[in-house]
Amino acid sequence: MSGQTVPADFSGHMLDLDEDEDLEVFSKNTSLADGSPMPNSPSSMVNQYRLEEDEEEQQDANAKDIFVTVDNPESHVTAIETFIMYRVLTKTTRSEFDSSEYEVRRRYQDFLWLRSRLEENHPTLIVHPLPEKFVMKGMVERFNDDFIETRRRALHRFLNKISEHPILSCSQHFRVFLTAQELTSHKKQGPGFLSRMGETVRAVANSVRGLRSRPEEFTTMQEYVEDFSNKVCSVDKVTQRIIKEQREYLDEMRQYGPTYTQWAGSEEELAEPLKGVAGCVERCSKETEEQIHHLSEVLVPALHEYVLCAETLKAVMRRRDNIQAEFEAKNEALASRKVDQEALQEEVDALADRVELANNALKGDWSRWQSSMRTDLRSAFISTAEKNVEYYEKCLAVWESFLLSQRAEPSEQRDGEERLIPVMVGHHTSRHCDPNDQTYECLHNLHVHGQKFPLDSSSCCSSCCSSETLPLLWMENRMVAPSLMIVR
Amino acid sequence: MMADSGSSEEVAVIGNTDLTSTESENNIINTMVEKGTSLLRKMEINVAEAEKRTGKNTVNMQETYTVYLIETRPAETVPEGGTPAAPDTLWRRYSEFELLRTYLLVTYPYIIIPPLPEKRAEFVWHKLSADNLDPDFVERRRVGLENFLLRVASHSVLSNDEIFYRFLTEEKGWREMVLETGFQDKADSRLKSLSAMFRVKNPDKRFTALKHYSDELNTVISQLLRVRARVADRMYGVYKVHGNYGRVFSEWSAIEKEMGDGLQSAGHHMDTYAASIDDILEEEEHYADQLKEYLFYTDAVRSVCRKHELIQYELEMAAQDLAHKKQQKEELATGTVRVFSLKGMTSKLFGQESQEQRESRLAALEQSIQEGEEAVKEKNTECQEFVRTAWEDIERFKEQKDKDLREALISYAIMQISMCKKGIQVWSNAKECFNKIQKERTTDPRRRALSRASKAPWRRHWSDPTRKNAPAHRHTRPPDPPETSKPVNCPV
Numbered sequence: 001m002s003g004q005t006v007p008a009d010f011s012g013h014m015l016d017l018d019e020d021e022d023l024e025v026f027s028k029n030t031s032l033a034d035g036s037p038m039p040n041s042p043s044s045m046v047n048q049y050r051l052e053e054d055e056e057e058q059q060d061a062n063a064k065d066i067f068v069t070v071d072n073p074e075s076h077v078t079a080i081e082t083f084i085m086y087r088v089l090t091k092t093t094r095s096e097f098d099s100s101e102y103e104v105r106r107r108y109q110d111f112l113w114l115r116s117r118l119e120e121n122h123p124t125l126i127v128h129p130l131p132e133k134f135v136m137k138g139m140v141e142r143f144n145d146d147f148i149e150t151r152r153r154a155l156h157r158f159l160n161k162i163s164e165h166p167i168l169s170c171s172q173h174f175r176v177f178l179t180a181q182e183l184t185s186h187k188k189q190g191p192g193f194l195s196r197m198g199e200t201v202r203a204v205a206n207s208v209r210g211l212r213s214r215p216e217e218f219t220t221m222q223e224y225v226e227d228f229s230n231k232v233c234s235v236d237k238v239t240q241r242i243i244k245e246q247r248e249y250l251d252e253m254r255q256y257g258p259t260y261t262q263w264a265g266s267e268e269e270l271a272e273p274l275k276g277v278a279g280c281v282e283r284c285s286k287e288t289e290e291q292i293h294h295l296s297e298v299l300v301p302a303l304h305e306y307v308l309c310a311e312t313l314k315a316v317m318r319r320r321d322n323i324q325a326e327f328e329a330k331n332e333a334l335a336s337r338k339v340d341q342e343a344l345q346e347e348v349d350a351l352a353d354r355v356e357l358a359n360n361a362l363k364g365d366w367s368r369w370q371s372s373m374r375t376d377l378r379s380a381f382i383s384t385a386e387k388n389v390e391y392y393e394k395c396l397a398v399w400e401s402f403l404l405s406q407r408a409e410p411s412e413q414r415d416g417e418e419r420l421i422p423v424m425v426g427h428h429t430s431r432h433c434d435p436n437d438q439t440y441e442c443l444h445n446l447h448v449h450g451q452k453f454p455l456d457s458s459s460c461c462s463s464c465c466s467s468e469t470l471p472l473l474w475m476e477n478r479m480v481a482p483s484l485m486i487v488r
Numbered sequence: 489m490m491a492d493s494g495s496s497e498e499v500a501v502i503g504n505t506d507l508t509s510t511e512s513e514n515n516i517i518n519t520m521v522e523k524g525t526s527l528l529r530k531m532e533i534n535v536a537e538a539e540k541r542t543g544k545n546t547v548n549m550q551e552t553y554t555v556y557l558i559e560t561r562p563a564e565t566v567p568e569g570g571t572p573a574a575p576d577t578l579w580r581r582y583s584e585f586e587l588l589r590t591y592l593l594v595t596y597p598y599i600i601i602p603p604l605p606e607k608r609a610e611f612v613w614h615k616l617s618a619d620n621l622d623p624d625f626v627e628r629r630r631v632g633l634e635n636f637l638l639r640v641a642s643h644s645v646l647s648n649d650e651i652f653y654r655f656l657t658e659e660k661g662w663r664e665m666v667l668e669t670g671f672q673d674k675a676d677s678r679l680k681s682l683s684a685m686f687r688v689k690n691p692d693k694r695f696t697a698l699k700h701y702s703d704e705l706n707t708v709i710s711q712l713l714r715v716r717a718r719v720a721d722r723m724y725g726v727y728k729v730h731g732n733y734g735r736v737f738s739e740w741s742a743i744e745k746e747m748g749d750g751l752q753s754a755g756h757h758m759d760t761y762a763a764s765i766d767d768i769l770e771e772e773e774h775y776a777d778q779l780k781e782y783l784f785y786t787d788a789v790r791s792v793c794r795k796h797e798l799i800q801y802e803l804e805m806a807a808q809d810l811a812h813k814k815q816q817k818e819e820l821a822t823g824t825v826r827v828f829s830l831k832g833m834t835s836k837l838f839g840q841e842s843q844e845q846r847e848s849r850l851a852a853l854e855q856s857i858q859e860g861e862e863a864v865k866e867k868n869t870e871c872q873e874f875v876r877t878a879w880e881d882i883e884r885f886k887e888q889k890d891k892d893l894r895e896a897l898i899s900y901a902i903m904q905i906s907m908c909k910k911g912i913q914v915w916s917n918a919k920e921c922f923n924k925i926q927k928e929r930t931t932d933p934r935r936r937a938l939s940r941a942s943k944a945p946w947r948r949h950w951s952d953p954t955r956k957n958a959p960a961h962r963h964t965r966p967p968d969p970p971e972t973s974k975p976v977n978c979p980v
Contacts (some may be wrong), residue, residue: 253722
């Protein structure tokens with residue numbers, strides 16, 4: 001994969017660049033520090049949770065000189081239709097922009113326009129996908145708040161992905177999109193509907209004809225794209241299923257609390273612990289709800305994006321194949337016909353160049369895309385794992401505090417031998433208890449470390465329990481019956 | 489109204505029942521033993537094993553059933569380095585336990601008899617089978633049976649029962665012995681009385697309140713068990729679906745170079761996570777069993793209340809009967825007919841009866857009244873005794889219930905904590921694996937070439953002469969890279 005040399009003319013062909021200045025911009029922007037991961041774009045949802053880390057990485061990595069945000073969705077009502085307009089804010093130091101700040105309003109159609117122009121001009125570059133037009137599943141109402149917010153985030157990511165792309169971010173269409181107050185005039189320029197139709201027809205014709213020989217690396221790429229598409233779709237499905245199961249679990253859990261509370265109503269001594277358990281269950285339900293929310297907000301959109309990316313990749317591969325097919329067709333014609341060879345030769349040469357450029361563009365963009373994919377999905381997975389850890393930590397704390405509350409009562413005790421020793425709530429650690437070995441496990445922050453303390457130790461794990469936090473009592477190692485033994 | 493096991497020389501040997509024990513805090517014995525009955529001081533009781541047997545049943549058909557091994561052993565402390573004595577053992581099947589319990593119910597109607605574990609699995613969530621021969625069910629039942637025996641053995645009254653003792657010690661002939669006590673007749677009449685409809689005029693408020701409480705407890709625990717089963721089902725689903733991550737990540741790792749290791753190992757942790765639910769839910773079954781025990785206890789409480797009602801009713805009937813007779817006597821004595829009677833009518837119609845007839849009737853009535861008074865006195869004593877002994881047991885039961893259920897709630901909390909800890913572990917591990925993605929150095933030669941050739945300018949050492957200027961911050965453009973290599977893409 002020739003990531004190493006970028007012939008200047010190649011860039012000239014591929015970009016709608018007018019001045020050399022843009023070339024500079026392009027080449028400088030892309031030289032990222034080697035070895036460091038792709039900077040997490042500030043736009044990705046995930047990174048909003050990890051901003052501090054980003055700062056550091058950003059220092060090292062590419063000096064970003066354009067920042068785009070999409071926000072402030074507003075409903076726009078006209079006589080014919082109702083649609084949402086989003087505010088697109090740009091801050092940049094790039095010289096091809098007249099000013100350093102821009103604010104425009106765009107609707108979804110405008111994004112579609114931008115993307116199709118980018119794809120047209122760079123058929124074998126990987127242009128980040130847009131959120132879908134509408135969601136079939138669940139019949140989400142178009143102007144439902146959640147839907148709008150989800151779409152806004154996706155649009156924000158889209159623009160940021162474009163602005164990070166070394167070639168695409170220099171596109172004049174991109175610039176126009178970010179800066180022009182009125183897009184409609186710009187939309188009319190460029191290859192018309194008919195020429196686009198013509199291209200499609202040619203593409204179909206070529207695909208019917210079939211390729212002579214696809215270079216091996218692209219075949220490998222194609223296979224990868226197929227597999228990747230399958231895997232990402234599977235992960236997406238699994239995640240959706242998990243959310244569904246979690247929701248059902250949450251629904252059932254929500255009945256626990258009221259039942260314990262109801263029981264507490266007919267008890268005297270037991271009322272307090274029962275209410276305690278009810279409280280714990282309710283708090284855990286809340287945490288579960290949050291965890292589900294996080295899953296939907298972070299992992300699902302990330303996976304979904306790459307499901308769409310997979311489709312984009314397939315389209316890119318198809319387009320590349322078409323370019324090659326077109327060349328092959330003309331080349332064959334050249335070989336067979338005797339008439340007007342010179343003119344045809346020129347055409348064939350041009351097409352051959354086009355093939356080479358297309359291939360190089362794709363090769364160049366390919367590894368960039370892969371790296372970007374890894375970064376994004378890694379972030380999303382890490383965030384999910386972190387959230388799950390947090391979820392369990394919070395639930396742990398809830399139940400621990402319940403345990404402490406149960407031991408904090410100086411209640412009726414056997415022979416008044418209750419001992420007050422500052423220590424961790426624990427439980428017996430062995431199944432077939434040796435009466436002489438009474439060790440307790442430090443429960444607090446056990447995921448960090450678990451230490452054992454002998455029964456009469458008066459010191460405790462000082463690193464994880466500060467004396468100001470809780471009054472702690474020994475949890476006596478009492479068993480109700482061998483059969484009711486708590487097994488650890 | 490003590491047990492029919494009256495013959496108590498042998499029972500007396502077992503000793504007095506000392507309710508308070510001075511248990512050393514460092515002894516790990518169950519709280520029932522702490523309360524200490526002499527039976528338990530004398531012997532250890534275990535239900536050690538379960539086995540399948542086949543045999544002919546009462547209708548001469550082959551059936552498979554499970555028998556349980558009861559071990560008893562003298563509870564002496566074992567000398568240093570010595571081995572504990574071999575236990576005495578015998579086998580019992582569930583129906584024999586049932587027989588024992590019915591006997592106890594009939595013989596000690598004022599005692600809240602501990603319940604047996606359920607005959608058939610109820611409140612199951614889908615993964616648990618409702619099959620009686622399923623090994624998990626059998627195991628839990630074994631534990632429940634042991635619990636039952638220990639509860640009986642630790643009861644100050646029940647532990648002295650001869651039949652119970654023989655149940656633990658004599659395999660053959662026990663059944664005949666029980667039947668010989670003739671408790672079956674009482675059992676039948678008890679059943680009848682329990683289902684009879686009658687109204688007590690002056691119900692004892694305490695018993696009424698207890699019955700209400702028992703009903704409430706029954707309702708709420710049933711509901712709790714139902715919810716728990718549904719929650720367990722759902723939790724099972726959540727955890728198991730994560731197993732799919734394991735599978736997909738593994739497949740995915742095969743097509744990735746840099747991501748491969750991270751994905752694969754993360755996938756393993758997902759498998760671990762999915763598998764962990766089995767243990768978690770199995771532990772929760774213990775909690776459910778503890779709740780079930782008290783669910784079944786409510787039936788026992790209810791039947792004590794019912795028995796009291798019956799006795800009360802019988803007392804009221806006897807008193808009523810006596811009052812009626814007294815009234816008759818009075819009428820006969822004074823000659824006034826306040827109450828309609830056939831005799832009265834006929835004597836009105838056909839003339840007064842003779843003096844002799846009257847006197848004999850009076851005498852008969854006197855006799856009857858005396859008997860009636862005896863009966864009332866007896867019933868009264870019975871009632872009072874019942875109330876006294878029952879209430880004693882009820883207080884004991886309340887304390888036991890509060891303590892046990894509190895422990896159960898605590899152990900539930902501990903289970904939740906354990907579950908959370910496992911979750912923290914798994915997801916922390918998974919996070920580490922995800923972290924490895926991208927940070928890995930690969931052996932991709934292209935990448936190494938790239939990294940050599942295209943050092944970004946600000947990576948060069950400050951003394952490097954080709955370094956033009958340092959990149960200050962993100963808003964300035966980085967200086968030109970050297971001519972030879974202009975990487976288009978970011979390092980892989």
